[in-house]
Amino acid sequence: MSRQNVQILFPVNVPGAFDYAVPDGVRVDRGDIVFAPIGKQMKLGVVMSVGAADVGRELKEIAEVKATRPLPEPMLDFINWVARYNVASPGQVLRMVLRSWKALDPSPIATLYEPTGQRPSNLTPARRAALDEGGPFPARAAEIAARAGISAGVVKGMVKVGLMRADARPVDPPFAEPDPNMKGRALSPAQNAAAADLVAQVKKNAYSASLLDGVTGSGKTEVYFEAVAEALRQGRQVLILVPEIALTQAGLSRFEARFGAEPVAWHSGITDMARRRAWREVASGRAKLVVGARSALFLPAANLGLIVVDEEHDTSFKQEEGVIYNARDMAVLRGRLEDRPVILASATPSLESLHNARLGRYAHIILPERPGAITLPEIGLIDMKIHKPERGSFLSEPMVKAVAERIGRGEQSLLYMNRRGYAPLILCKACGARLKSPDTDSWLVEHRATGRAVCHLTGFSMRMPKKCPNCDAEDGLTSIGPGVERIADEAQSHFPHARVEILSSDTTSTPEEIKERLGRMERGEIDILVGTQMVVKGHNFPKLTFVGVVDGDLLMGGSDPRAGERTYQTLVQVAGRAGRADMAGEALIQTHHPEHEALQALVAGDRDMFIGVEMAMREMLGLPPYGRIAAVIIWGPDMKKAKALAVDFVTKAPRADGVEILGPSEAPISRLRGLYRYRLFVTAEPSVNLSKYMAAWRAKAKVPTKYKIQVDIDPQSFV
Template structure:
């Protein structure tokens, strides 16, 4: 008797085990998807393993596998081992790990999203006594062997159709595949002396993980390309990771110019079918370079020779849904499995990575100067003093004048404002009521172009009320703060005739929007690129000679422990967008606190000094990387229930050895559910993870009505 042990599609830790089914006479293998009966419906799952037994001695009547969905396994032994590691480390069901690894077309879940097929024409034989044109078609197809029917009919039309009917060609139904496109237009560049030294140090490093700490504009990308070229020439595959879609077009352009059609692209901006096609290019070994965002780390590589993680510090590498993995952890795991080098690149490395490099756990290679040998001139603009003198509250006179001069010279400007929308707060001038999201404890942002209020947490959209819902006063609303839409208005008003291109989440929702907007700016169709943090890093425009950072120190007002590091990273990276070509660059940062060490270090482009300051604070406060940090968040529709059950859970587990519990704190309502968090610190990562598993098991066994959210991502791991 043959049994299949299957993980079902349901993402619940209480179901994080296999269910057994009879699979006699079916071609079932480990890693395949199967359709099986579960309850009163058919469900999809992954086969964990298959075993032969003389007879089944279980407690329940055995059901049979209904259908096998794959001809060969989708999950290989490497990815099974990775899923098991992720399930433990991130306290997540195995099935959620499998789902994170696969494109939506083949995820193990019940849905109607099918893989697209297309008809191909395959050569079979020549015919006797063909006409001259028929002979030409037959000879060409004998060389090609097969071609898509659409392309076949475009080339051969009626002659081809007749030859199909006569049996010279036959039709085949095949999965639609990505067209390999791209022409090699770029050649390997001569490295500078500093790059040559860094290249040699990376190759000679004893550690499998190397941190490339290179300042902005120092030529890190060219190093990536030349290291990748050596790996490809050895017959192995290279994975290049970037944190955001906004950075993908420029990286893809650089890579495809160097490697032509030997490149697959994988990111969330692709359609499900496009993702599946790119996934299959890698699975079938048809390409040797993969460029992608976070999810590309799960591609089915057979022979991985190098992993490059650009802007390794970026928070976009962290997944915010189960499994809450960090892409860097997965990349390091896959690097160990394939015995290949992992190169982490950044001008502002995460404190955790730099600390590991400092202790020689990672190799450390530095690029301390730009390719063009010149740094931009960086000035701080004191907005307190400027506004006391009656200046505009959005843009200081000095920055306005610098923009005018820059545009007169036909040079370009990047303006960073890390807040989208028109106005973040709409407040009644009569009673002081702030318009909040009905589902979240957050203010509704005003989007003037569509005349709506929008919650930037749950995306709830409502019309702007004609009267205050509290005091019913009309025409009393005050617009507090400013976002990119309001700044765009201000620029067009203050600088008539200026051409402004806005790039934020609202303008990049359409397919290929990032690529289109960046191409327009690169072609100098606009004078100013105004945007949120997506334009602050990784972009390379030679004609940009001025960067203005508006409300630069706003991030310091947040309450989380990482806000200073994130603010420094943003400022440092944004400064690096200026003066990357032959022309001198300038940066102007509008701040309210000119003496904060994050602001000063960013102005001086001094990462080491910032590292020293911030690590002292982290050590005193017991934050990562000196402690592991985890949390349990409980959700409920009633605030009292969520609080009581959080306190009950805390009482059950606090007092554990080597773990510090920081009590219960309220996070506020989100999507109609009240949230309370239990925060924990420990020096022992394994003990912390084990505790998270125990807390979930206790919560499930107590049959509480709340939803529990576990986060075992420890920033120091």
């Protein structure tokens, strides 16, 4: 009788699973997490399939089956589908699933201490500090001691005198259960109708995709909360994807208010301990409500009932390194494999999602207005050819006047500028050199608040030089263009007594700082907030009545075929921050191109006009959603060899009807981290299986050591 064998996938960059024998008397099932030898190492892997066939050679045996819940069948299928679609190795995708190996074991047990409630009048200073400053409780003795500035021995000694109790408990306790029956906000008739449609989809317990398309402030979150509540009533888990950590933090309190428990958070900013706890609880099925960034899509939920992608159009759902994927599209794929509903929510849906809704692939649920008497803000354009600011300034006279009016009425203003730092370019007046990051064709950004020049692509940072590194000219360096720091300085100079603050990833480096600053804005403690993309979506500031877009042309340049769409989406979102309570809002956009169709549609409040123009252009050019595109990036340390590799790669392209190859050419940022970059683009008709075509093409290439060929299906970035 032949021995059972299994195929094990390891979380490494390999093309597929390896065959192993199962020891006699050991039971192994698909999805089991095991240890098996690979080379001279023992590695953790996942059983992707089980068979009894004789492979005709001696196989190594698996060493251990982990005593943990297997990965669910749909998750195993999801790993393979994500790899095929995005032309990636399944091992790389598995690595995103197994993000916390420590979570595969039960929670560590530790002795935790908490006060008994006794508090005699003759407490020593150290014991008083333990009770007053040692929390939150329960906690380990060392943690209490560190917070209170005392020794751990003091904490342990308090147990003997009845001031503390000590218990052996799991370090990672279960999360609080959300209550789906708590009452939410009262919904308008239109909101109730939309919520009923979504709840009906959840009740079917089958795959569906719904586009929740509502103007800013229309209550999309409260509407899909009803679908979330229905999935929770069924005892299932719910996954909500949000585009940024800032939104994750802002959203947690809204979920807690609606369901009585803070959801499980998952994003790059959480600690290893929090990641271990979250992964274990989600994989076990105990964590019912998860709110996270794009990587949360790869959590192996045991009993998934609903996936929500909030702000589905947002470009930060696109992963640009490692496995390159779009979390929105992969969320729909996972919903199909799990046979569960997916909700895509946005005030400015992507044209791809709108196209799918028009074709009937997605249900289209529309919220056309804000509830009650709240109206959308009036939007106007400031032609910068007419209203030129003074030399060295960036705020026009109409913009300054609008902010002054709000300050005079005790209201708030938001100035939007999607550039971090003080100035995006540092130029030498003597020799004309532009300061660049070493080994990278990326300009350094001046950060005057920290006195440093920073590359936002590589993270390189140095002190602002006092002379030009190129020609040694003293005092020759000058700052070109505005960032949020420069706009904040200018606003403060116009309004010396105003409370001006900045919200960007440079000024708020932790989730707690983001939450604190957003809280002060909500409470009206900031007069003028100058912000980047972080302020655009998901926030509700009751006293904010004016939004000023400093540079409405910023997204329109370059080679991005989605430039018009992104401009429209961003400006709709940022303008929608104004007038969200009972006060009328206004938005003004500074631009040198007031005739642009995106801006004209925005002012007219005519989204259909913009969509019609943009869709016609896409159809004529065969761009998504009327065609498929892929990008290929060739990286290497030698410019000539990288170019030769790119040219040779093109010659290996399979012949196929309906496919056109453009390039190769130097990438707009032609050197990054010491590597030279060449790009080419592939356009294909919708009938072409572009992923399969690119995989077959990529398989033909032999890539030298230190060189890389990277495939990006449905690219969002064109640098």
